[in-house]
Amino acid sequence: MPRPRSLTLDRLAAAALAVIDRDGLAALSMRTVAKELGMSPMGLYRYVSDREELEGLVVDRVLGSVDATPPTPDTPWRERIEIMVGRLRDAVAGHPEAVPLTLAHRHHAAAGLRWSETVLGILTEAGIDGRQRVVALRALHGYVTGAIQLEHLGPLAGEGTAVIAGLPEDRFPHLAETARTAGEVGPDQEFFGGLRLLLRGLDG
Amino acid sequence: MPRPRSLTLDRLAAAALAVIDRDGLAALSMRTVAKELGMSPMGLYRYVSDREELEGLVVDRVLGSVDATPPTPDTPWRERIEIMVGRLRDAVAGHPEAVPLTLAHRHHAAAGLRWSETVLGILTEAGIDGRQRVVALRALHGYVTGAIQLEHLGPLAGEGTAVIAGLPEDRFPHLAETARTAGEVGPDQEFFGGLRLLLRGLDG
DNA sequence: ACCTGAACACCGTTCAAGT
DNA sequence: ACCTGAACACCGTTCAAGT
Numbered sequence: 001m002p003r004p005r006s007l008t009l010d011r012l013a014a015a016a017l018a019v020i021d022r023d024g025l026a027a028l029s030m031r032t033v034a035k036e037l038g039m040s041p042m043g044l045y046r047y048v049s050d051r052e053e054l055e056g057l058v059v060d061r062v063l064g065s066v067d068a069t070p071p072t073p074d075t076p077w078r079e080r081i082e083i084m085v086g087r088l089r090d091a092v093a094g095h096p097e098a099v100p101l102t103l104a105h106r107h108h109a110a111a112g113l114r115w116s117e118t119v120l121g122i123l124t125e126a127g128i129d130g131r132q133r134v135v136a137l138r139a140l141h142g143y144v145t146g147a148i149q150l151e152h153l154g155p156l157a158g159e160g161t162a163v164i165a166g167l168p169e170d171r172f173p174h175l176a177e178t179a180r181t182a183g184e185v186g187p188d189q190e191f192f193g194g195l196r197l198l199l200r201g202l203d204g
Numbered sequence: 205m206p207r208p209r210s211l212t213l214d215r216l217a218a219a220a221l222a223v224i225d226r227d228g229l230a231a232l233s234m235r236t237v238a239k240e241l242g243m244s245p246m247g248l249y250r251y252v253s254d255r256e257e258l259e260g261l262v263v264d265r266v267l268g269s270v271d272a273t274p275p276t277p278d279t280p281w282r283e284r285i286e287i288m289v290g291r292l293r294d295a296v297a298g299h300p301e302a303v304p305l306t307l308a309h310r311h312h313a314a315a316g317l318r319w320s321e322t323v324l325g326i327l328t329e330a331g332i333d334g335r336q337r338v339v340a341l342r343a344l345h346g347y348v349t350g351a352i353q354l355e356h357l358g359p360l361a362g363e364g365t366a367v368i369a370g371l372p373e374d375r376f377p378h379l380a381e382t383a384r385t386a387g388e389v390g391p392d393q394e395f396f397g398g399l400r401l402l403l404r405g406l407d408g
Numbered sequence: 409a410c411c412t413g414a415a416c417a418c419c420g421t422t423c424a425a426g427t
Numbered sequence: 428a429c430c431t432g433a434a435c436a437c438c439g440t441t442c443a444a445g446t
Contacts (some may be wrong), residue, residue, distance in 0.1 A: 255439065
């Protein structure tokens with residue numbers, strides 16, 4: 001006696017992300033997501049073969065919200081890449097608790113592929129191709145992955161800077177001075193400043 | 205009736221890392237580490253206040269093996285930074301299963317601070333200071349964090365490239381071509397190629 | 409003071425059973 | 428076919444007790 005499916009993968013992903021956003025990544029479990037949906041934990045296994053697949057759905061959902069349409073070609077190509085990177089950063093920033101899940105698995109997500117395709121298009125128009133284009137995409141991918149993660153390390157990161165501020169100046173002179181200067185640099189300057197270093201290193 | 209301590213933090217960290225190296229990060233638990241040491245799980249709480257602190261010890265241990273002494277100043281400064289980054293990459297590569305633990309928490313570890321101090325020294329000698337030095341260190345930190353993680357995504361990453369290779373060429377033309385070219389680029393070229401883009405973007 | 413064993417409140421997942 | 432409840436083998440951590 002077949003019953004109709006009570007769920008869609010989309011609703012499942014939304015429920016998991018709701019748990020993460022509300023109670024943190026540590027609260028994510030088959031059981032909490034099932035409760036969020038008002039069903040038994042085991043019911044989820046009709047839709048997803050294990051927890052990892054559920055996490056994949058969450059990543060797809062977060063990255064699916066990134067606009068992958070190419071920016072207007074009359075803006076300089078470096079700015080167009082900044083726009084693409086900024087969109088990714090903003091989407092991820094909307095779900096800070098999901099960051100550890102999101103970035104590392106970016107290239108599995110269909111949405112991540114569309115983003116890469118657009119960025120590669122911009123690089124190509126800038127005259128970058130062959131191996132250099134491979135290296136450039138990979139470098140952007142690496143920078144974006146790391147830089148966004150560092151931004152969202154959260155209270156731990158705050159702790160970190162406090163530690164640095166209290167370092168013995170004689171053994172860590174540069175670090176102590178850099179920590180003082182760091183206060184003048186906002187998160188956007190830091191993030192896009194680093195990105196621009198990378199872009200400046202590219203020909204074209 | 206006081207008993208002598210049976211453990212050192214060093215032995216504890218070594219045991220945890222042994223579990224990770226042998227059985228994977230997923231196998232790490234208070235219980236498995238206790239078993240590794242031949243004691244009760246609760247015994248560990250005399251040395252560490254919770255699991256997170258144990259993970260911190262592991263990070264310290266991995267990064268503690270990185271040589272932070274400045275390379276000889278007669279090599280060009282960009283090469284000296286490449287050397288420093290390479291040392292970090294090699295140390296982490298020795299414990300691939302610990303990668304997710306290691307990089308994000310790098311700035312908590314004393315060893316990470318010594319690394320940063322040396323890199324800042326090189327940047328300073330290259331004439332980079334003030335806010336630009338803050339941005340430069342942060343960019344290097346971000347790139348290294350992300351790029352090393354991507355390198356160690358492992359079988360998943362392999363899957364990823366297989367997926368890309370089978371993409372519909374009409375919808376992902378650049379990605380399909382880039383995937384073909386990617387085979388010609390080895391991991392070292394990829395990693396240091398990206399790093400050099402960043403370094404080229406720095407003045408000096 | 410150091411360490412242990414039992415216990416509590418959780419996990420992910422399997423399996424047999426209900427509709 | 429879809430979903431549930433009980434059960435299994437795990438977690439991290441608290442607490443009272445042993446030496």
